[in-house]
Amino acid sequence: MIQSRILLTAVVIIIVIWLQTKTTSSTASQELALTRRKTALLIIDVQNDFSQPPPNGSLSVPGGLEIIPKINHLRNNFPFDFVVFSQDWHRPGHPSFYSAHPDAKKSGIKLFEKIQIHGRDQVLWPDHCQWDSYGAQFHPDLDYRSGDFVVQKGNRDADSYSAFMDNDHEYPTPLHAELQWREITHIVIVGLALDFCVGNTALDAKELGYQVTVVLDLTRPVYREEGDAMVKQMQGKHVRVMQSVDQIM
Ligand SMILES: *[C@@H]1O[C@H](CO)[C@@H](O)[C@H](O)[C@H]1NC(C)=O
Numbered sequence: 001m002i003q004s005r006i007l008l009t010a011v012v013i014i015i016v017i018w019l020q021t022k023t024t025s026s027t028a029s030q031e032l033a034l035t036r037r038k039t040a041l042l043i044i045d046v047q048n049d050f051s052q053p054p055p056n057g058s059l060s061v062p063g064g065l066e067i068i069p070k071i072n073h074l075r076n077n078f079p080f081d082f083v084v085f086s087q088d089w090h091r092p093g094h095p096s097f098y099s100a101h102p103d104a105k106k107s108g109i110k111l112f113e114k115i116q117i118h119g120r121d122q123v124l125w126p127d128h129c130q131w132d133s134y135g136a137q138f139h140p141d142l143d144y145r146s147g148d149f150v151v152q153k154g155n156r157d158a159d160s161y162s163a164f165m166d167n168d169h170e171y172p173t174p175l176h177a178e179l180q181w182r183e184i185t186h187i188v189i190v191g192l193a194l195d196f197c198v199g200n201t202a203l204d205a206k207e208l209g210y211q212v213t214v215v216l217d218l219t220r221p222v223y224r225e226e227g228d229a230m231v232k233q234m235q236g237k238h239v240r241v242m243q244s245v246d247q248i249m
């Protein structure tokens, strides 16, 4: 009699443990569903000024045109949950323009050289991507669709290489909030230029907690050595740097 009671108790304990395991594992799979991988494609600054050969592009990145069909191919063959285009978007006379600093010119500073603004380096660029100009428009071959999200940057006094915030790290763009609302966990970054806007966007994205991939064959640097240095910096921060799209498709 006592023996069968012990047996019954043991059976009940086993059933209770089994039920608990079952509940725990179903909670775990629910959590997994909540943090499902959601991937956004970020296409950085593929605008006329950066991608068209001179004189049509005022700040033409070498090889900028080559990446456009590859970017279109990627968006058409990978099931992205969301596609974002960043757009460099400067007011006339923006402080990142060489033409806005006649005093620097008088003191011998040249185009593409640096001066200090707000205590940090600022490259002095040719006028580019001014509001509503031809140069600011996306390249006409780029597969842009209604429903894609456009984030404009560099409209304030500080320049903005990153699509997430200005170079002084004072003013965030709406991009992070938009990605969070859409529960994006992974970001693939392509576009122009590797050593400036692509690289800084990737570093900020990583800092904000996303899993970040940059595809080298779908971006081009302004300067080769600075592009190489940016790749090392990104890898040091655990951004996944891939040679080609074959590795993600
Ligand atoms: C510049 O744009 C014009 C007008 O669209 C075009 O005819 C010309 O071929 C372009 N130049 C280059 C170098 O792409």
Ligand SMILES: [Zn+2]
Residues within 6 Å of the ligand: 088, 089, 090, 096, 128, 129, 154
């Ligand atoms: Zn700019």
